[in-house]
Amino acid sequence: MHLGCIGDDFTGSSDLANTLAKGGMRVTQYTGVPDRPADRSVQAGVVALKSRSIEPAEAVAKSLAALEWLQAQGCTQIFFKYCSTFDSTPQGNIGPVADALADALGAHKVIICPAFPGTGRSIYQGHLFVNDMLLSESGMQNHPLTPMTDSDIRRWLAPQTKYTVGHVSVQHVFADNVAAALEAQHQKGHRHIVVDAIRDADLLAIGKAAAGLPLITGGSGVALGLPANFGCTAAAAPWTGQDGKAIALSGSCSVATRAQVAAHRADNPAQEIIADDVIEGRLTAQDMAAWLLEQDGLPLAYSSADPEVVKEVQAKYGRTRSADMLEAFFAEVARLAVVGGATRVITAGGETSGAIVEGLGLTELQIGPEIDPGVPALRARPNLVVALKSGNFGAPDFFTKADRLLSGA
Numbered sequence: 506m507h508l509g510c511i512g513d514d515f516t517g518s519s520d521l522a523n524t525l526a527k528g529g530m531r532v533t534q535y536t537g538v539p540d541r542p543a544d545r546s547v548q549a550g551v552v553a554l555k556s557r558s559i560e561p562a563e564a565v566a567k568s569l570a571a572l573e574w575l576q577a578q579g580c581t582q583i584f585f586k587y588c589s590t591f592d593s594t595p596q597g598n599i600g601p602v603a604d605a606l607a608d609a610l611g612a613h614k615v616i617i618c619p620a621f622p623g624t625g626r627s628i629y630q631g632h633l634f635v636n637d638m639l640l641s642e643s644g645m646q647n648h649p650l651t652p653m654t655d656s657d658i659r660r661w662l663a664p665q666t667k668y669t670v671g672h673v674s675v676q677h678v679f680a681d682n683v684a685a686a687l688e689a690q691h692q693k694g695h696r697h698i699v700v701d702a703i704r705d706a707d708l709l710a711i712g713k714a715a716a717g718l719p720l721i722t723g724g725s726g727v728a729l730g731l732p733a734n735f736g737c738t739a740a741a742a743p744w745t746g747q748d749g750k751a752i753a754l755s756g757s758c759s760v761a762t763r764a765q766v767a768a769h770r771a772d773n774p775a776q777e778i779i780a781d782d783v784i785e786g787r788l789t790a791q792d793m794a795a796w797l798l799e800q801d802g803l804p805l806a807y808s809s810a811d812p813e814v815v816k817e818v819q820a821k822y823g824r825t826r827s828a829d830m831l832e833a834f835f836a837e838v839a840r841l842a843v844v845g846g847a848t849r850v851i852t853a854g855g856e857t858s859g860a861i862v863e864g865l866g867l868t869e870l871q872i873g874p875e876i877d878p879g880v881p882a883l884r885a886r887p888n889l890v891v892a893l894k895s896g897n898f899g900a901p902d903f904f905t906k907a908d909r910l911l912s913g914a
């Protein structure tokens with residue numbers, strides 16, 4: 506294994522795996538730190554953690570355990586993948602994990618680059634944009650777990666890290682001068698360096714400059730140029746469709762997912778999961794799974810709700826308790842549905858998908874073709890395929906589109 510990746514959530518890990526696979530690397534995504542060595546054919550291993558919204562110390566410990574395993578597999582470069590919307594709080598977990606990895610690897614020029622132009626995320630003068638909106642005005646300011654209220658990535662990272670934060674502006678990137686600009690920031694004493702990027706061409710320039718650096722951090726975009734550093738060239742991932750029963754589960758409350766849920770429910774069986782009903786035990790996972798299995802086509806069960814509804818639920822039951830109970834519910838619904846015969850599972854939301862992958866006990870995922878930017882088809886078992894959609898990704902008809910690709914139609 507050459508490139509070792511640590512993802513702070515499961516959908517984001519499959520997003521990164523997708524980019525590396527498209528770049529021609531043989532990639533496997535692991536659920537947590539594996540307890541055995543990787544297959545020797547794997548060139549890039551992505552250890553998916555559910556560490557984005559847990560206690561910072563726990564996120565650091567899990568990330569260091571992942572690092573140790575990846576180093577034991579022979580990795581020469583480590584990539585820490587976080588969200589293209591830089592999902593974190595003033596306490597973490599991007600800063601503490603990046604600090605710990607930089608310390609462990611002796612990395613002194615750590616690229617910080619959440620840009621992903623393919624999904625509208627760009628960084629200009631240190632500020633993160635989602636399409637034409639500042640991050641803090643994009644809907645992300647209402648995120649249930651990591652509300653992003655400041656778009657200046659340098660300022661947002663500063664309280665999370667013990668190191669000072671530098672910046673490489675887009676002028677250096679356009680001039681293909683990234684390596685020298687990183688060195689200049691390092692000479693000024695900065696260890697974490699936010700790098701602007703607006704276009705894929707910028708990410709390729711950053712990727713080139715990243716050759717040989719022990720640690721890179723960012724969204725999947727900055728991985729675009731990495732396969733070439735390992736001698737790989739673009740390739741199509743092989744895929745065999747999976748027949749049988751499909752289900753879709755959504756716990757994402759993002760703007761994009763809510764639009765996808767609305768589009769899907771217009772022509773397909775769909776049932777809303779009311780958070781109060783789950784938390785107070787009025788709706789059981791058995792009932793939900795049975796409903797899903799009884800439907801024709803692609804049934805969708807969703808708790809996706811508007812920010813005001815989410816706020817009310819969190820005020821009533823607490824942010825952590827409501828999230829934990831909903832995630833455990835989704836995990837159990839998925840488990841029962843698969844036991845009952847579901848063979849294609851489509852999920853929306855990073856935390857939700859993480860809970861479901863763990864609930865299903867999926868340890869390794871093979872990367873298939875891309876459904877929409879950042880979302881690949883994944884094979885988990887000979888008779889089970891999944892698609893894990895990050896909250897804000899996917900076309901309006903994502904659920905139907907995903908099922909078409911998963912089934913090989």
Ligand SMILES: Nc1ncnc2c1ncn2[C@@H]1O[C@H](COP(=O)(O)OP(=O)(O)OP(=O)(O)O)[C@@H](O)[C@H]1O
Binds near residue numbers: 828829832858
């Ligand atoms: N109706 C609801 N009320 C309160 N909390 C909810 C509700 N529905 C979902 N949640 C919780 O909100 C969180 C949504 O996070 P999740 O990561 O799944 O989606 P996302 O943030 O849109 O996706 P991503 O992390 O990929 O951007 C989960 O913890 C989920 O359990």
Ligand SMILES: O=C(O)[C@@H](O)C(=O)CO
Binds near residue numbers: 520521589590879
């Ligand atoms: O980078 C992204 O936006 C996604 O891969 C993700 O991590 C969202 O949860």
